[in-house]
Amino acid sequence: MRKRATAKQVAEAAGVSKWTVIRAFTPGASITEESKRKVLEMAAALNYTPNLLARSLATNSTRQVAVFVDDFANPQKLPFLETLTEQLQAAGLVAMLININNHFDHVNALLHADQRQVDAIILFGTAFRDETLTDLQLGHGMPQMFVLARDSQIDGVPAVVCDAELALRDIVRHLHERGYRRPGFMSGAAALSTALRRRQHYVEFWAEHGIQNISLLSADRYSADAGAASVRAYLASTPADERVDVLMCENDILALGAMDEIRGNFGLKIPEDIAIVGFDNYELGGSYGYGLTTYEQPREEMVRAVVGMIKGTVEPETVTLPGRLVVRSST
The missing domain is CATH 3.40.50.2300 (Response regulator)
Incomplete structure (x- = not known):
């Protein structure tokens, strides 16, 4: 196998700056179509793919989102997780799924997420004590937290819920x-x-x-x-x-x-x-x-709102969305 090229080598071969190469692989970054085309063609020729770990050190963003889940017996979680991971990936983010259980509680999960320097934490239908934040004393650098599909009663933690x-x-x-x-x-x-x-x-x-x-x-x-x-x-x-x-x-x-x-x-x-x-x-x-x-519940709209908050395109505040009644034979 050929040795993987570096961003500097691609930049030199394409006749652009190293930052132009980085922008070409960053969703939504400002770059001309011609520059992006040249970079992508040269990257393919040199077998280059971006080093996300190195980029996270330079940008102070890992583009990882921790998702805490505590009731896997509920199969309704799966459609939500499918929608959530799909929209996160479309935004250039990746979900880190953390199972909250008797052996790995919220304290462990928060420490785990903080040590991996995730950009955000989503509490997906989990029961969470706000005193935990104080007890951990993780400081102001702790990732922003959001609650999905339940109300939040934690100061400073917005929720996205069905009304x-x-x-x-x-x-x-x-x-x-x-x-x-x-x-x-x-x-x-x-x-x-x-x-x-x-x-x-x-x-x-x-x-x-x-x-x-x-x-x-x-x-x-x-x-x-x-x-x-x-x-x-x-x-x-x-x-x-x-x-x-x-x-x-x-x-x-x-x-x-x-x-x-x-x-x-x-x-x-x-x-x-x-x-x-x-x-x-x-x-x-x-x-x-x-x-x-x-x-x-309006699953697509709820997930879109929380992903928008993580991306910074939506104001981080509690959002309440309407769903619809589905009447069938059981009533």
Whole structure:
């Protein structure tokens, strides 16, 4: 194999400066088409590709973005991650995926990201204590942080979220118009600083319709098994004439597990005995076997906003975007 050329060698061969070579390989950099063409042709002839590590030392930017994720059991994470990595790569950035778990918590993750000098950190649906920032004492040089798909209650950390208030108002209005009067709500894994606020708005909007008694269920994580276990415990302990007539689950994965349990082990009909609502519009929920009524988050727009903040083309501030109600046979 031929030895890889340097930027200086390409510059000399193309008759341009070294900085012109660097600009030719920098997305969005100011350079004439003729200069870029000459540089790229000579780079191909000399087997040159830019050394990103060396460039990061010169520009003080690694173009890496750390993405923290803590609930991989939720398959709805995958479409978001696909969109996020696609848009980051289109912007010349690369995602560093960090799994938050019992053995590698936020403290370890923050230190890991800081040591690798990432340009930004995205808290993707993770529960995060703002006291952690103080405890770490990483200083003012710490990468900018953003919260994606949950509210941020951390000072100075903007969030990009689906408008939970609008979403739950639309959902409750739909359910009330369909005649449901004994609502329930199933929460997922408890969140700390980055809450969803879906249960809060669900309770508030039912109260506006004069209904104060909301049955509250909980699951220990976002998974179909957890949704099934939660509704199983509820149905087993609640007389048939006292059960809810509609159950909203905090996301679609919980809802799908609940639906399988309701029909499979208890022989109940959906929506005749219990109607079900989810959140996220996960693809499987739209299949004939489920027909799940849900709420779709504006995934593309949410990711575009957070990537714009990282690039500096969008003001870094909390952004709340509207989604849409998707009505199917489960209600």
